[in-house]
Amino acid sequence: MADYQAWIIYNGNLSEEKFIELASWIDTVAKSYSITTKLVKNNHLLPTCSDTGPTLVGYSEPELPHFVIFLDKDVLLAKQFESMGIPVYNNANCIETCDNKSLTFQVLAAHGIPMPKTILAPFVFHQHQDYTPFHQAAKALGFPLVLKEAYGSFGMQVYLIHSMGDLLQKINELGNRPFLLQEFIASSKGKDIRLNVVGNEVVASMMRISSTDFRANVSNGGEMLTYDPSEEEIELAIKSSQLVGADFAGVDLLFSEDGSPLVCEINSNAHIKNIFDCTGINVASYIVPHILQKYKEHLK
Ligand SMILES: Nc1ncnc2c1ncn2[C@@H]1O[C@H](COP(=O)(O)OP(=O)(O)O)[C@@H](O)[C@H]1O
Ligand SMILES: [Mg+2]
Known part of the structure; x- marks a missing residue:
């Protein structure tokens, strides 16, 4: 198997365990695919722009990766890699769209995706x-x-x-x-579902319920329950994820009054430990082969 070099970029400014955790889960799976990886903090890379083109301070061509797995929201850094000809997964445009919730809804509304007004x-x-x-x-x-x-x-x-x-x-x-x-969306108060999409597949899902807050986020006290999504929910999550150009995403859906799903947000760098704790599914084991396949297609 060809040996690819990949950098895994993560947020270098937040010392919280969950940021490095996501990167190390991806790293473990990547190694099992014979990808040579390097975990790099976003803030340890300095995009440089000059008349000789885009570069990164301190790195010359041979040290650069074949592709980048981007687990941060540093859109300018992601764009720098792309302008240097290095593919980034998720791509910079996707990260930009998901990071800005207003932009996300604007993109989805243009395609008639169900959402709260x-x-x-x-x-x-x-x-x-x-x-x-x-x-x-x-x-x-x-x-x-x-x-x-x-x-x-x-x-x-x-x-x-x-x-x-x-x-x-x-x-x-x-x-x-x-x-x-x-x-x-009162019918969804303290309740939502998180669907992890990789490529054109939902690979893991959970419901989150909070009895103390209208926000169902686990980090905010929400409890996790295993959840078997309907065809409609699966289709909506995949379509939304594709519209923002995501290779992998955590899509949050709300329940409208008649029970049909509404898009709440799309996370381009969703943490995957909670969903593992809830379902036993390691989403990284889907993300890595998907990226590898995308990269190989890019080489063709
Ligand atoms: N329009 C809404 N109506 C009801 N609940 C909502 C609405 N928007 C968000 N929530 C709740 O708030 C939580 C956080 O919102 P979200 O947009 O996912 O932001 P974050 O990026 O902080 O997770 C959601 O998981 C959901 O439980
Ligand atoms: Mg959310």
């Missing part, structure tokens, strides 16, 4: 001063509504807003951070 807040440099659009948005969505910062994870930047006063206070707190306002 979502209104994207106007761009500001410093602070919103004109509240007219938020009165309009609140009228369109009703209270309670969900405010999500465009960039966030583990439920930490997702808020349930009960009144106009609370909404304006939160908007003031956010300053110039981008956010969206969304219909609250």
Whole structure:
């Protein structure tokens, strides 16, 4: 078997175990496929731009990998690899789309994907001063509504807003951070499903239920239950993942009143330990061969 060199990029600024864990799970599987790997912190690579083209400080051609498994959200670094001719999985465009929840919904809405009604807040440099659009948005969505910062994870930047006063206070707190306002799906309160998609297959699923919070995130107290997704849920997760260009993704779905699924978000670097604890399925064992196959197709 050909020996490929791959770099596995992970977040170097967060020391939490779960970030290095994801990288090391991928690493273990990659080694079993005879891929020579190197785990690299995103912040230890410095993209350089000059008239000689894109490079990385301190690395010359022979030391560079054949491809990169990108488990971080450093979009500029991912783009740098791509402009150096090195394929990145997930690709930079996918990471960019998934990292920004507003962008995710914009891409999905263009393809008629079922989702909670979502209104994207106007761009500001410093602070919103004109509240007219938020009165309009609140009228369109009703209270309670969900405010999500465009960039966030583990439920930490997702808020349930009960009144106009609370909404304006939160908007003031956010300053110039981008956010969206969304219909609250009451039928899915504290309950969602996570489907891990690899290529065009759902490889693992779980339900998450919280009795204490409207957010079902496990890191926020949600409990995990094994879950057998319906055909409709499977199709929606795969289609959404493909629309954002993901090779692998953790797709969160909500339950609408009639039980049909709605896309909540797509994670381009979903952590895979929780789903392993719940299902016994190691998602990395699907991700690595899928990437290898994609890379081989790229070589053709
Ligand atoms: N529109 C909504 N209606 C009801 N619950 C929601 C809605 N959006 C998100 N949630 C809940 O909040 C959780 C976190 O939201 P999500 O968009 O997945 O952000 P994060 O990236 O922080 O996980 C979801 O898993 C879900 O339980
Ligand atoms: Mg989520």
